[in-house]
Amino acid sequence: MWEYTDKVKEHFLNPRNVGEVENPDGVAEVGSIACGDALKLSFKLDENKRIREAKFKTFGCASAIASSSALTEIIKGMTLEEAAKVSNRDIAAYLGGLPDEKMHCSVMGKEALEKAIENYQGAPATEPGAKIVCECFGVTDREIERAVRENSLTTVEEVTNYTKAGGGCGKCHDAIQQIIERVRAELKPVTIPKMTNIQKMKMIEEALEREIRPSLKHDGGDIELIDVVGNRVIVATRGACASCKTSNITLKNFVEVKLRDLVSPDLIIEEVAP
Amino acid sequence: MKTVYLDNNATTQVAPEVLEAMLPYFHEYYGNPSSMHSFGGQVARKIREAREQVAALLGASPDEIVFTSCGTESDNAAIRSALTIHPERRHIVTSRVEHPAVKSLCANLAGQGYRITELPVEKNGLLDMEQFVGSLTPDTAIVSLMWANNETGVIFPVEKAAELARERGILFHTDAVQSTGKIPINMRTNAIDMLSFSGHKLHAPKGIGVLYVRKGTRFSPFLIGGHQEKGRRGGTENTPSIIGLGSACELAARHLKTENTTVRRMRDKLETTLLAKIPNARVNGDSEQRLPNTTNISFEFVEGEGILLLMNEYGICASSGSACTSGSLQPSHVLRAMGVPFTMAHGSIRFSLSIFTTEEEIDFTIGKMPPIIERLRGMSPYWTSVAQACTSV
Numbered sequence: 001m002w003e004y005t006d007k008v009k010e011h012f013l014n015p016r017n018v019g020e021v022e023n024p025d026g027v028a029e030v031g032s033i034a035c036g037d038a039l040k041l042s043f044k045l046d047e048n049k050r051i052r053e054a055k056f057k058t059f060g061c062a063s064a065i066a067s068s069s070a071l072t073e074i075i076k077g078m079t080l081e082e083a084a085k086v087s088n089r090d091i092a093a094y095l096g097g098l099p100d101e102k103m104h105c106s107v108m109g110k111e112a113l114e115k116a117i118e119n120y121q122g123a124p125a126t127e128p129g130a131k132i133v134c135e136c137f138g139v140t141d142r143e144i145e146r147a148v149r150e151n152s153l154t155t156v157e158e159v160t161n162y163t164k165a166g167g168g169c170g171k172c173h174d175a176i177q178q179i180i181e182r183v184r185a186e187l188k189p190v191t192i193p194k195m196t197n198i199q200k201m202k203m204i205e206e207a208l209e210r211e212i213r214p215s216l217k218h219d220g221g222d223i224e225l226i227d228v229v230g231n232r233v234i235v236a237t238r239g240a241c242a243s244c245k246t247s248n249i250t251l252k253n254f255v256e257v258k259l260r261d262l263v264s265p266d267l268i269i270e271e272v273a274p
Numbered sequence: 275m276k277t278v279y280l281d282n283n284a285t286t287q288v289a290p291e292v293l294e295a296m297l298p299y300f301h302e303y304y305g306n307p308s309s310m311h312s313f314g315g316q317v318a319r320k321i322r323e324a325r326e327q328v329a330a331l332l333g334a335s336p337d338e339i340v341f342t343s344c345g346t347e348s349d350n351a352a353i354r355s356a357l358t359i360h361p362e363r364r365h366i367v368t369s370r371v372e373h374p375a376v377k378s379l380c381a382n383l384a385g386q387g388y389r390i391t392e393l394p395v396e397k398n399g400l401l402d403m404e405q406f407v408g409s410l411t412p413d414t415a416i417v418s419l420m421w422a423n424n425e426t427g428v429i430f431p432v433e434k435a436a437e438l439a440r441e442r443g444i445l446f447h448t449d450a451v452q453s454t455g456k457i458p459i460n461m462r463t464n465a466i467d468m469l470s471f472s473g474h475k476l477h478a479p480k481g482i483g484v485l486y487v488r489k490g491t492r493f494s495p496f497l498i499g500g501h502q503e504k505g506r507r508g509g510t511e512n513t514p515s516i517i518g519l520g521s522a523c524e525l526a527a528r529h530l531k532t533e534n535t536t537v538r539r540m541r542d543k544l545e546t547t548l549l550a551k552i553p554n555a556r557v558n559g560d561s562e563q564r565l566p567n568t569t570n571i572s573f574e575f576v577e578g579e580g581i582l583l584l585m586n587e588y589g590i591c592a593s594s595g596s597a598c599t600s601g602s603l604q605p606s607h608v609l610r611a612m613g614v615p616f617t618m619a620h621g622s623i624r625f626s627l628s629i630f631t632t633e634e635e636i637d638f639t640i641g642k643m644p645p646i647i648e649r650l651r652g653m654s655p656y657w658t659s660v661a662q663a664c665t666s667v
Contacts, residue, residue: 002579002598012583018653033656034616036577036597036605040655057655059620061579061598065653137603160603167603 004062005096011066016073019055026120030111035137035164037064037105041112043075045120051075051083056112063095063102070094071109080117086110087150088162103162107147133175136168141179148183156180200263201228207262212255216241223255231266233259247271275589278635282475283424283452283568283626284593288518289477295521296479299514307511308502317513324520331523332469332486333460340485340506341516345451346375348470348485349418351496351507352447353379355468356416357388358494359445363415367444369393369401369430370611376418376449377607389413398560399428399612407438416445421453421469425595425608425624426559427568429453436465445491451475455526456533456565467491473515477628478522482515529629537627538566540636544625545569551644558595558614558622567627570595572618575657576650581623584646590639595622617656 004012021027024042031038037060046052054075056068070091075083088106092098098106130140147153147162156176160166166176195203205225216222221241227234235255241247248271256269279287305314307321325336332339342348353366353376368380370392380390391409393401401419410417417439422429436446447468450459455476461469468491473482487493487506499508549555554574573581578594585592595606597620604610605619614622625639651657 009583012580013587015653020658029655033575033620036603036616036620038655057653057658059575059654059656060577061596062583064577065580164603 002063002099002102004066004099007094007096008063008066008098011069011095012062015056015065015069017053017055017069017076018057020057021053021055026116026118028112028115028119030115031060031108032138033059036060037108039064039068039108039112041068041071041109041116043116043120045080049079051078051080060105060108061102063098064105064108066095067091067098067105067109068112071113075113080120083113084117086113088147089151100158100161103151104164107143107162111143133179134163134165134168134172137164139163139165144176144179145183148180149187152187154180154184195264197228201225203263204228204233204259204267207259208255211258211262215254216250221247226272231264232268232270234270234272236272278588278590278638280625280627280631280635280639281591281593282628282631283427283624285474285480286477286628287630288479289522289525289630291525292477292479292518292521296514296518299517304513307513308500321511321513321516324516327520328484328523331455331459331527333462334486335489337504338461338486338489340487340503341511341519342483342485342507343481343512344483345373345449345470345472345475346483347496348472348483349373349375349447349449350379351485352468352470352487353383353416353418354496355492355494356445356447357383359492360415363413365389365391365411365413365415367391367393367406367409367414367417367419369395369419371395371399371423371425371428371608372418372420373424373449373451375451376420380418393419395428395611397613398563399423399426399558399608400560400563401430401435403431403434403438406435410439410442410444412442414442414444416447418447418449421448421450421459422457422565422568423559423608424452425593425606426570426612427452427565427626428559429457429563429565431563432466433464436467440465440467452565452568455523455530456567458530461486461488473519473522476522476526478519479515482512482519484519532629534566537629537631540631540633541567541569541625541627544627544636544640545571547640548643551640552647555647556618558609558612558618568624569626570622570624572614573621573623573647574617575654576621576647578621578623580650581621581646584649585623585642588638588642590642593624593626595624596620 021042021044025045027042029040040057043051043054054072056072058065058068074086074094088110091106091109130142133141143163144165153159156166156173159176166173220239222238224236224238226236237247251269259267303317305317307314307318325339328339329336366380366388384390393406419430419432419435421432432448439446445467448466450469451472454471467488469486471484474480493506495506497508556572558570558572578596579598582594595609597603597605609619
């Protein structure tokens with residue numbers, strides 16, 4: 001038995017706004033009977049261009065019906081700009097949460113809303129350039145990308161819970177993994193400060209002078225910055241360091257660590273051939 | 275709220291006399307049947323009696339009965355034994371509609387290099403016997419076919435299949451978890467080498483199972499340990515449950531006729547009335563070759579989980595083969611193997627009765643189902659178009 005919140009149960013047993021709006025301004029149908037759930041959403045705007053009426057018809061499980069009911073309640077009174085910002089997470093949150101395996105019900109609601117708005121605006125019903133990744137459930141790369149992005153998904157299993165993609169024959173698991181990696185890479189916060197090579201050299205030289213040379217000189221050694229190529233910092237060792245057998249350990253464990261800390265986390269120290 | 279329990283293929287209530295038979299063996303006669311003292315010995319005698327009761331239900335001899343922990347253990351023990359006995363044979367024949375206890379094991383064995391033939395079924399859930407015969411090869415170590423299907427109740431001709439396997443020197447195992455106690459079984463007149471069943475489907479408690487191993491069949495134990503069960507299954511006997519199972523088997527033997535008269539009549543009444551009252555509904559599975567207690571009905575254009583949860587509001591318990599209830603995203607493998615269309619598969623409900631089911635419960639369910647289906651169809655985008663098409667004709 002699924003663990004549903006009282007709110008989900010309540011919206012399943014007493015769904016709001018079941019039916020179809022007469023002469024709707026926007027209408028959309030998503031999902032399919034093969035997939036096990038489908039939702040037909042229709043809405044009508046008032047004179048201020050706010051959603052006056054929203055109705056649904058849903059084929060699906062309790063959480064699909066509850067999600068549809070919640071969606072219609074959420075968007076009533078909103079402008080289309082406001083409605084467009086409603087996410088699947090908002091639908092799930094309205095219901096006090098959904099089981100992980102049922103998150104795709106909230107995603108279906110979001111998709112129907114988006115398509116109904118597009119339908120009103122006269123936009124194409126299908127996303128241009130979208131490619132089907134999961135053939136069992138007809139899920140496109142765009143849909144997977146968006147679910148990964150909006151819900152910070154990290155595993156194929158999570159993608160299946162949210163979009164159903166990969167829940168059938170499993171042939172598309174590799175493709176889904178690649179999409180996850182691609183989107184995660186895009187999402188990675190940019191921690192590396194963007195700077196010119198000159199700025200980088202300056203910062204490295206300053207760090208060497210202030211934090212590194214004093215320690216090396218203490219042992220009778222020294223270091224000289226030769227060049228910076230991308231993230232490669234090319235240096236030459238001087239004095240005692242030049243003849244020290246363990247100087248490369250010092251370079252890696254001390255100099256590189258310091259420079260990564262002070263200048264940029266992607267730096268790699270390389271020593272020029274003597 | 276009163277519970278109307280129509281999910282007896284999932285599990286059954288422990289019968290009052292079964293519970294009564296078990297109780298003294300928890301705290302009063304708690305001796306180990308392997309002990310030398312008479313305090314343990316009296317329990318051993320009681321277990322012997324239970325073994326005889328189980329054997330009697332199967333038409334077997336008591337020393338062909340091995341007590342296990344559940345149906346899944348019995349299935350695993352039977353199939354793995356055959357593979358150990360015939361290490362040179364690398365092929366297993368089974369069907370697409372087996373219970374996960376066999377299906378998942380075979381999938382696991384496929385990963386270890388065994389070749390698995392999963393026989394398809396026809397639209398009514400029955401096997402194509404010609405295809406079965408064609409699948410048997412000198413490399414086949416064992417055939418494992420369920421006697422009756424848990425979801426549809428469809429009965430496979432396992433006795434005929436076992437003969438065909440024996441003629442070719444191939445071991446035959448049947449998962450009889452659903453059929454034991456519901457249809458007559460006589461191991462003396464068939465060629466089945468191993469048979470598995472589970473206590474909790476016939477009013478014994480959960481956690482007790484049986485593996486029947488025909489006399490003379492070579493057997494390699496699954497659980498290796500002490501000398502219990504004549505070395506065929508190590509581990510101290512689950513004495514209260516074994517005694518309960520003995521009592522339950524006696525009860526089942528007594529009620530075998532009830533199953534095929536009273537229970538069957540109530541099942542038929544439920545089925546025919548629901549089909550008459552609810553449009554776009556159909557039965558999944560052959561009408562003749564079927565357990566007397568099971569009906570699997572699909573209600574088109576609605577989804578099973580919703581139906582179950584609305585039934586739950588009235589205390590009616592059943593199961594569904596829909597994706598949402600199967601724990602995966604696809605409807606049941608049994609219905610898919612039978613080629614049940616998606617419009618039907620997602621809305622399938624399995625009602626399974628028992629000797630404790632009453633006429634009032636059936637009438638109550640018959641009264642509640644039509645409005646439940648109508649209510650969900652009222653919300654379904656597909657039903658509207660079907661209804662419109664019907665009225666416009």
